[in-house]
Amino acid sequence: MKMLMSIKGISAEKAIEIQKHFPTMIELVQTLAGVDEKEGKLIIAQRCSRYGRRKIGNVLSGKIYEVFRP
Secondary structure, eight states: OHHHHTSTTOOHHHHHHHHHHOSSHHHHHHHHHTSOHHHHHHHHHHHTOSSSSSOOOHHHHHHHHHHHOO
């Protein structure tokens, strides 16, 4: 979770929501490795779209992809 929160724009609330869908960093990295770049930049925004007051947008999803892609 701390690794996610090191990315600008990721709050604790957003990191927890991402962690619900990807319980381990290995699972997150493997998921991002298994898709092409276009889909990879949107996958987190699509999977984590319904939580709390705010959502994880496409731009933030793209930042996560850039940091954690293999």
